Amino acid sequence: MISCYVAGPYSPTSEMSVEQNIENARNVASELRRAGMVAVVPHLESLGCEGLLDYEGLLDYEGWMTHGFGLQDLCQCIVMVNGWDHSKGAIQEYGRARDNGQKVFFSCDDGYVEEIKEFFVR
Numbered sequence: 001m002i003s004c005y006v007a008g009p010y011s012p013t014s015e016m017s018v019e020q021n022i023e024n025a026r027n028v029a030s031e032l033r034r035a036g037m038v039a040v041v042p043h044l045e046s047l048g049c050e051g052l053l054d055y056e057g058l059l060d061y062e063g064w065m066t067h068g069f070g071l072q073d074l075c076q077c078i079v080m081v082n083g084w085d086h087s088k089g090a091i092q093e094y095g096r097a098r099d100n101g102q103k104v105f106f107s108c109d110d111g112y113v114e115e116i117k118e119f120f121v122r
Contacts, residue, residue: 002037002116004040006025006032007094008025008084009083010042011087021043025043026041028081032113035116040071077120078094080094081107
């Protein structure tokens with residue numbers, strides 16, 4: 001089974017709220033899951049944890065990024081959600097994927113789900 005890490009903006013911007021960013025990531029994950037893939041969505045890992053007290057650095061920004069990198073490293077590929085290039089965290093995840101040779105796909109590309117399947121079947 002193909003495992004895909006879903007990377008995209010989480011923090012709010014002038015155009016998108018946290019809720020909209022989570023929904024966008026969830027929609028990409030749904031497409032991947034309907035195609036029989038595993039979708040790892042870090043947006044859902046932190047859902048509802050905003051405002052909690054930092055516990056040994058686990059809930060601050062760097063702690064969440066470290067956690068996400070660990071999840072990303074377990075996946076075969078990464079799927080960049082629309083708007084990823086305006087997100088500090090998603091840009092870091094993209095760089096990590098490129099540095100580690102992890103295949104990168106873009107949800108804005110028509111047919112990206114089929115492209116993922118074809119890449120891993122060969």
